[in-house]
Amino acid sequence: MQWLLKYILKIKPNFEEGQKLHWLYPLYEATETILFSSDEKTKSAPHIRDSIDIKRVMILVVITLIPCYIFGAINVGYQNAIALGLERSLIGNLFFGAMTIVPIIAVTFIAGAFWEILFAIVRKHEISEGFLVTCALIPLTMPPSIPLWQLFIATSFGIVIGKEIFGGVGMNIFNPALTARCFIFFSYPSKISGDMVWLVGPDGYSGATALSIPATTKNSDAVTLLDNVSQFDYSWLNLASGWIPGSIGETNKFIIFAAAVILMAMKLISWRVILGGVSGLFAMAYVGNLIAPYSDNSMLSIPAHYHLVMGSFAFGLTFMATEPVTGSHTDIGRLFYGFFVGVLTVIIRSINPAYPEGVMLAILLMNAFASLIDYFVVKVNINRRMARYAQ
Amino acid sequence: MPHIKIKKGHDLKISGVPDKNIVYPSQHSTLAILPNDFRGVKPKLLVKEGDKLKIGSPLFYNKINPDVKWASPGCGKVKNIVYGPRRVIEKIEIDLDKDQDSIDYKAHTNEEISKLSGEQVLEEILKANLFTYFRQRPFNVIPNHKVPPRDIFISGLNTGPLSVDIEVVMAGQLENFQNGVNAISKLTKGNVYLTTKKNSVLSSIENVKLNTISGPHPAGNVGIQIHHISYLRPGEIVWTINPQDVVVLGKLFRTGKYDPTRIISVGGPSVKTPSYYKVRTGVPIKSLIHDNLKSENVRIISGDVLTGRNASAQDSLSFYDYSISVISNDIKREFIGMLNPGSSSSRYSLTPVFVSLSEKLFNFTSSQNGNHRAVVPINAWERLLPMDILPNELYRSILAEDIEEMENLGIIECDDEDFALCSFACPSKTDVSGVIRQGLNLLQAEV
Numbered sequence: 001m002q003w004l005l006k007y008i009l010k011i012k013p014n015f016e017e018g019q020k021l022h023w024l025y026p027l028y029e030a031t032e033t034i035l036f037s038s039d040e041k042t043k044s045a046p047h048i049r050d051s052i053d054i055k056r057v058m059i060l061v062v063i064t065l066i067p068c069y070i071f072g073a074i075n076v077g078y079q080n081a082i083a084l085g086l087e088r089s090l091i092g093n094l095f096f097g098a099m100t101i102v103p104i105i106a107v108t109f110i111a112g113a114f115w116e117i118l119f120a121i122v123r124k125h126e127i128s129e130g131f132l133v134t135c136a137l138i139p140l141t142m143p144p145s146i147p148l149w150q151l152f153i154a155t156s157f158g159i160v161i162g163k164e165i166f167g168g169v170g171m172n173i174f175n176p177a178l179t180a181r182c183f184i185f186f187s188y189p190s191k192i193s194g195d196m197v198w199l200v201g202p203d204g205y206s207g208a209t210a211l212s213i214p215a216t217t218k219n220s221d222a223v224t225l226l227d228n229v230s231q232f233d234y235s236w237l238n239l240a241s242g243w244i245p246g247s248i249g250e251t252n253k254f255i256i257f258a259a260a261v262i263l264m265a266m267k268l269i270s271w272r273v274i275l276g277g278v279s280g281l282f283a284m285a286y287v288g289n290l291i292a293p294y295s296d297n298s299m300l301s302i303p304a305h306y307h308l309v310m311g312s313f314a315f316g317l318t319f320m321a322t323e324p325v326t327g328s329h330t331d332i333g334r335l336f337y338g339f340f341v342g343v344l345t346v347i348i349r350s351i352n353p354a355y356p357e358g359v360m361l362a363i364l365l366m367n368a369f370a371s372l373i374d375y376f377v378v379k380v381n382i383n384r385r386m387a388r389y390a391q
Numbered sequence: 392m393p394h395i396k397i398k399k400g401h402d403l404k405i406s407g408v409p410d411k412n413i414v415y416p417s418q419h420s421t422l423a424i425l426p427n428d429f430r431g432v433k434p435k436l437l438v439k440e441g442d443k444l445k446i447g448s449p450l451f452y453n454k455i456n457p458d459v460k461w462a463s464p465g466c467g468k469v470k471n472i473v474y475g476p477r478r479v480i481e482k483i484e485i486d487l488d489k490d491q492d493s494i495d496y497k498a499h500t501n502e503e504i505s506k507l508s509g510e511q512v513l514e515e516i517l518k519a520n521l522f523t524y525f526r527q528r529p530f531n532v533i534p535n536h537k538v539p540p541r542d543i544f545i546s547g548l549n550t551g552p553l554s555v556d557i558e559v560v561m562a563g564q565l566e567n568f569q570n571g572v573n574a575i576s577k578l579t580k581g582n583v584y585l586t587t588k589k590n591s592v593l594s595s596i597e598n599v600k601l602n603t604i605s606g607p608h609p610a611g612n613v614g615i616q617i618h619h620i621s622y623l624r625p626g627e628i629v630w631t632i633n634p635q636d637v638v639v640l641g642k643l644f645r646t647g648k649y650d651p652t653r654i655i656s657v658g659g660p661s662v663k664t665p666s667y668y669k670v671r672t673g674v675p676i677k678s679l680i681h682d683n684l685k686s687e688n689v690r691i692i693s694g695d696v697l698t699g700r701n702a703s704a705q706d707s708l709s710f711y712d713y714s715i716s717v718i719s720n721d722i723k724r725e726f727i728g729m730l731n732p733g734s735s736s737s738r739y740s741l742t743p744v745f746v747s748l749s750e751k752l753f754n755f756t757s758s759q760n761g762n763h764r765a766v767v768p769i770n771a772w773e774r775l776l777p778m779d780i781l782p783n784e785l786y787r788s789i790l791a792e793d794i795e796e797m798e799n800l801g802i803i804e805c806d807d808e809d810f811a812l813c814s815f816a817c818p819s820k821t822d823v824s825g826v827i828r829q830g831l832n833l834l835q836a837e838v
Contacts, residue, residue, distance in 0.1 A: 001726040004726075005724060005726075033762060034727070035726065035727060036725065036727075037724055037761075038724075038727045038759065038761055038762050039724050039758070039759075040757075040758070040759040040761075040762055041720070041724045041757045041758060041759060042758075043701075043758050043819055044697075044701060044755050044810075044825065045692075045694075045697060045699055045700070045701075045811060045814075045824065046696065046697040046698070046746050046811045046815045046824070047690060047692055047696045047697075047699065047701070047716075047718060047757055048403075048405070048696050048697075048755040048756070048757070048815065049758070049759050049760045049761070049814075049820065050739065050740050050741055050742075050760065050771075050815055050816045050817075050818070051738035051739055051740045051745060051818075052740045052741075052742050052744055052760070052761075052771075052816075053760055053761025053762070053764075053766040053816045053818055053820065054761065054767060054818050054819055055746060055761060056761070056818070057744075057767065057818050059742060085776075088670045101731060126762065126764070128764065128765070129764075130415065130767075165763075167762070168765065169765055169767065170764065170765025170766055170767055171765060172821070178442070185419070203415070232772045245714060249763050258494065265743065266742060266743055266744050267742045267743065267770070267774075269741070269769075270767055270769075270770060270776075280627060316462065320621040324767050324768045324769045325767055325768070328785075329768045329783050329784070330781060330783070331770070331773065374719070374784075377781075378784050378800070381779070381781055381784075381800070382799045384779070385779070385799070385800075386799075388622065388624075388625045389625060
């Protein structure tokens, strides 16, 4: 590949300061450093540096998302086959699913890259790799039936409002992928509120989601309600293994669990957020179960382990809540931050009558409060130091 | 004996570890003192080109504190005084004579040293122009001799990459070290704290508060030890001194002569035979790495790879450095490096993103391994800082130049060398240690 490197370095002078093409320098820089690892040297101490960089971090997260894509494609095909009453092979399902989600991925990346490059050129900074993760996450949170024009607008909103107006990756307050999801949720509620299942099927074919069944039925036990559904298999095991209609990437919890373990082992995401999130979910679900006999709200009777596999909680916690920039920045803060994500998810699911799913709103809400949590953690640290100084 | 166990940190697996069994002598005909080695000092020359010098003759003094002068490490003639931009003195070069004479000061017996008063010790150290071996915390600068320190700290172990093994260096110097400790213990009303590893040769030293420490780098950094033994409070000052320099002071009191020799390590992936050398302060680097490099395209560092100074072969060893490290400047550009699954044979990371199965050493280069980006806090810093400090918040308060917040977050206990590993591991390639120094400078300008 030396000829390519030679060529790239040969055209480099055209993009330097004072040349006609200088305004395209961010694009050139991105191409050069994506194709060939950087040759930048340290200028002062420390003279040696770790091999990890932001490109590596981001690309590893994207790699762990690939199994979600593959399963998502198969499941889209599978749900379509059920809706049409067809028998189709695994490969057939995969092929059908790929035909559905590849345009979704393409539109997301085109929109994301367009805005990222535009902002990099206008604001004269490097193209940040963060948009790769954002754009890889957005399709996974979308229903397969999403109209592409809505997706384009949502991605643009997520990248621009969620990230770029704050100055880019590292400075944003809200998770850009969730901002995009949230935009679509409130702008086109008829398509995406989560009351009805999402699948690519014949017109008029629909059904209730696992979360909306107990939400709309009063005075019943949630598990019994779910077991009685004949249209879809809403048993715990099937909810976990993901052969249900849903957003593209969030249905199979085993794959998400494996991804979480890998990311935690590589220390790219914080185990504290995950631990906090799961404990928060279990604690609040347990509290709900205690109240359930005195209420006509069937959602309160959902056991904790059902909450864990229903909706997008697992996906949101693993890939969205653990986002290091928008979450808490302190170790103790991360535990609390995760805990409240779990608690709020159950509260929004059970008590709020409007939205059957709560994890998206819970994470966005906690994004807003993350700095507040950090503020108190820092305060405690300072107070401890002051007490020590006073001795 | 209290024991401190450090859990956070990391020992770099860098190749070119010096052989500690042989100590080579060094041969050179010049020496140089670099006034830029001393932070916050305004040097005013006491010599001019052509002046005759003895070992210990004053070379220059500090305009801010004229009592503190710098001793010449060699006997000979001032060959050259190099000025930088705005007439900053960069280098005072000395041509060495064949015979090396020292200025004679008063010699003491071991008993006499123990009986000296604090004023006498300080006076003799200042007279011999050797006070500059002391540095103070906070700020890691040469202290004001008029303000007695709360305590004096000596780190009896080196954990930095490719550093000298204090055990080897001290083996034959215990008596001088003890004399040095006896003398400097008079300078403080508090304690002299000596921290060593377990079962150290230094554990027989008396007149000190002995602590042992274990764990990865930066356990050997004196700032980390101060934090764990007796932390700094605002307004307090402690002094630190390197154990090899305690030996120099010990010899001064015992023999009345300044002996500027020290044992340093010369190592790194680009050195053919990494080993120890017995040198004088200010030795020309060329004389140590001559014929001993694997290639031409290298970076020579005075000091260790984490905290050292960018030097060249024509340069000299810095006053406070005890090692020279050489790494390659050749950087291979991998095709689609970001997708390469990462052979652990060429890539080194503290995060387990490159699967490493062997315990071998790595040939680090001067590559930054990535481009600078905005900070993405994946906890890389916190895992490597064994202090009760929130590095991320401290970093931000420094960027915001919020001095009150910096003090609240404990900046007075910090020094840039303790944060070097954080800069090493940062995926955003942020210069954390540089920013910490920036914060310390801000604070120092304020007080």
